[in-house]
Every structure is written in C-alpha cells, then in structure tokens.
Amino acid sequence: MAMHPIDTRHLRHVLVLAKHRSFRKAADALFITQPALTKSIKNLEEQLGVNLFDRKSQSVDPTPHCEVLLEHAERVMHELEEIRHSLDAISDNLRGELRVGTGPIVSRGPISDAVARLVSKHPELSIRVDIDNWAGLLKQVRSGSLHLMVADIGGVEEQDDLHIHHLAPMRSIAACRPGHPLLNKGYVEA
Structure with a gap:
C-alpha cells in the first residue's frame, strides 16, 4: 500500500500538541479551533496507521510512535524554514x-x-x-x-556545532544614589 505524502500542517500540529500536551492550548497556539486540530491529528494517525497520542482526561501524551515522528518533524520543519531563508537570500529581499x-x-x-x-x-x-x-x-x-x-556569554568559547561571531564588548556601569553606603566601600566584589 502506497503512503500518501504527509502534509506539513499535520507535522506542525503534532509538534505544537506535543509541546502543550493539551488540545485546547495547542489549538489556541495554532490559532485554529480545537475540533480542527483534533481532526488534523486523527487524519494523520489514520494515514500512518498508528496512535500518536495517548489521550487522558488531564493531558495528551506522545506515544513512542509520536516520539519518533517528533524527531523527524522538527528536522523537516527546520529544513523547510532553511529553504525559505535560502530562497529569500537569493532574491536579497x-x-x-x-x-x-x-x-x-x-x-x-x-x-x-x-x-x-x-x-x-x-x-x-x-x-x-x-x-x-x-x-x-x-x-x-x-x-x-x-x-x-x-548575548553576553563570557565564559562560553567556540562551540563545534555553532558559528560564533564576537561582537564589540558592552560598556557596563554600576550606579547608586548619592549617599548610598556602598560609596564608602571603595571596592565592591560580587
């Protein structure tokens, strides 16, 4: 039996539902109705032939099948975003x-x-x-x-999995009101 392509909307819905563990909260985050989200998840489950979530009264928990899907879904969505950015960069707009x-x-x-x-x-x-x-x-x-x-990450040096570009150091000051007891200290250590 041939598998139909997975709609990226379904992947996004699975990612958001797994994050929020609630159909209501996930639907709100996606700006769709709860019945629409429920239908989307159910359609994907039927398409894949597996349950993706254990539905309980207080929460919705990802199944082991869902955990596998989540790993791939995050990468797929990230790659799609990278494609969009690459295409935008070509047009320089x-x-x-x-x-x-x-x-x-x-x-x-x-x-x-x-x-x-x-x-x-x-x-x-x-x-x-x-x-x-x-x-x-x-x-x-x-x-x-x-x-x-x-960010100011002072103690963190080069990371193999990241490109780090050092920016100019920020100028910082310490300030207090006139007459504050710290002014008499001369030197304050953190």
Whole structure:
C-alpha cells in the first residue's frame, strides 16, 4: 500500500500538541479551533496507521510512535524554514520571520536598535525577539527554534556545532544614589 505524502500542517500540529500536551492550548497556539486540530491529528494517525497520542482526561501524551515522528518533524520543519531563508537570500529581499534570542540586558539597547534598522530596511521581514538566559538561548539555537542569539556569554568559547561571531564588548556601569553606603566601600566584589 502506497503512503500518501504527509502534509506539513499535520507535522506542525503534532509538534505544537506535543509541546502543550493539551488540545485546547495547542489549538489556541495554532490559532485554529480545537475540533480542527483534533481532526488534523486523527487524519494523520489514520494515514500512518498508528496512535500518536495517548489521550487522558488531564493531558495528551506522545506515544513512542509520536516520539519518533517528533524527531523527524522538527528536522523537516527546520529544513523547510532553511529553504525559505535560502530562497529569500537569493532574491536579497529579506522577508518572513527572523527569530532572535537575547539576554535581558542586551535586549534593551543594541538589539532594539538593530531590529528597528532591519525592519525599516526590509519591511516584509518580521522579527521576533525572545529573552532568556544564555543556556536557554543556546538550547533554542541548537533546536532551530531561534535563528540566532545575541548575548553576553563570557565564559562560553567556540562551540563545534555553532558559528560564533564576537561582537564589540558592552560598556557596563554600576550606579547608586548619592549617599548610598556602598560609596564608602571603595571596592565592591560580587
């Protein structure tokens, strides 16, 4: 029996449902109705001939079949996104979504300025900025959920699986109100 091609919408629905473990929350995240999501998952399960989720009263849990599918689905969706970016780069007209991660301090100055310049230069480009700690950002870059990160990761050196470009160091200051007891210390150690 020949297998029909898997619709990428179904893969996206499986990924989001596995993340949220709830049809209602996943449907909200996908901006579709819960019955539409249920039908999409059921159609894919029928097409594959396996149950992808164990449906319980309080949660929806991926089955072992689903875990295998999730591994491949993440890679497929990432590759499709890379194809879109490569094609956009050829036309030299940036469009689509750029997902950038940054730390809380960097997000206020350099990132917001760069985002404003990029958007004015490329109006068809939408930029999503996620704020997290550097360990969380590294994980998201490696998984493909972020395209890049800009963060102060002082102790982290070159990573074999990442291309790291060192930016100019940020100037930092410590400030306190006049008369604060720390002013009498002369030197404060963290």
